Amino acid sequence: MEVIRIDDINDERVELFTKYNEAQLYHYFEPNGGVFIAETPEVIKRALNRGAEALAFLVEEKAFETEVVRQLFENIDDSVKVFVAPLNVINNITGFNLTRGVLAACRRPALPEPAELLAQTKRVAILEDVMNPTNVGAIFRSAAALGVEAVFLTHPSADPFYRRAARVSMGTVFQVPWTYFVKDSDYMETLQQAGFKVVSMALKENAIPLSTPELKNQDKLAIVFGTESTGIKDDTISKSDYVTIIPMYNEVDSLNVAAASAVTFWELCSKK
Template sequence: MTVVEITDLSDPRLADYSHQTDVALKKARGTEHGLYIAESALVLQRALAAGHRPRSVLALGNTVDEARALVGEDVPIFSGPSELLEELTGYLLHRGLIAAMHRPALPSAPALLEHARRVIILENVADPTNVGAIFRSVAAIGADAVFVTPRCSDPFYRRAIRVSMGTVLQVPWTRLGDWPSTRKLLATAGFQVAALALSADAVSLRDFAAPERLALVLGAEGEGLTADALASADTVVQIPMAHGIDSLNVAATAAVAMWALA
């Protein structure tokens, strides 16, 4: 397809980029599961490698050739000067290009657990920055899948994808139901559950003997894990601290725990 030079910001084909919120993109018309935004050529490349389909690309003039090399001739590429694209999107495209990507269908939880040995469960982690950072650690240090509770921030939100450097698009993940059904699901798959929390009866991470199949549960900063999450755990684990510090940021906690139990 010929590159489309933008002259009119009211062009309906640009609606995916016109100050759209993540929530609005998730409900985008003409899609089965909604859209998400991939920022930068690197993230777009990782999305394509994961089998995700682009609906269109928005590119600065000097990145059009790079965009075409990634998506081919069948995906529309819209281009224009930086000032015009910033007016359209509401932010500066300092990474050169963004793409509106079709959200894939999420896999089933049993399918992800079938061949997994280490998984991460995020309970009600509302900050997409933390979600993205945890996914990056999962990809780098090693876990087989991530599970998020209904109130957890969406890993496909633009900020989460950006902070994760696109690893959200590589690491398998899906959403869970309530804790009784989750506990049953994990037990059936042979997983023990370790909750990272500040608790009087918590086992030090140094002393925790990890089983063959383990689910690590992390909660929101401030609130921590819910009573239902703690009740569903086989063990509560705590990272030993020095200098009177009681805990780490949840993303740092995830990284330390995964490293220690790799």
């Protein structure tokens, strides 16, 4: 690796970290993929272990001397540049406060095809238009901890490699296999053709309790979660094999989607 010390955040050599927003980074190498920015040593370590190609690092000078950060550089290519700067310089990046001393710019890995991933799994989560990156990150963390084998997203959903999503997930977005369904495709048909029974989490009159034994006993189960504002689409619910709810107390009708995912994964995935 090449260590380069900088004292000006406008240095053009660190433009990957300063010039582009995350939407622009997503298309950075278009048509051959893009870039994501990972932060904190644990998230970066999991990204590198996933096989993400590190392009550059931006490190706060005190963090650069720590063992946990030094370990990140053990297996990177000699051509990768590590930019080191004082914290007050790094914090001049608009709208950003560095968390735990290190950023990594990485090339986005290719995502698997949905059919390929479905053929390898039996317990999967579906995020239908879940657009809040904090919720996406929290769902991935629960998925990793509680036995979900893969996560599938519709295209309006937040990018799991979005910096906030990856940070909230504690880097598990790089551990749990995931992909997007083909845009505007009938993903319910894709799931059912792959042999999955589909259960939608929705407040409907025909909903059954989450603890219903029939749900746990399904060989291949896909669990659908919807956006906070409008929930799962009516068409998705009508095509589902089951609609289920988490029973509530004290006149509370539902949980935040991230909290609901943890309860659901514990009930339907971790005990399988």
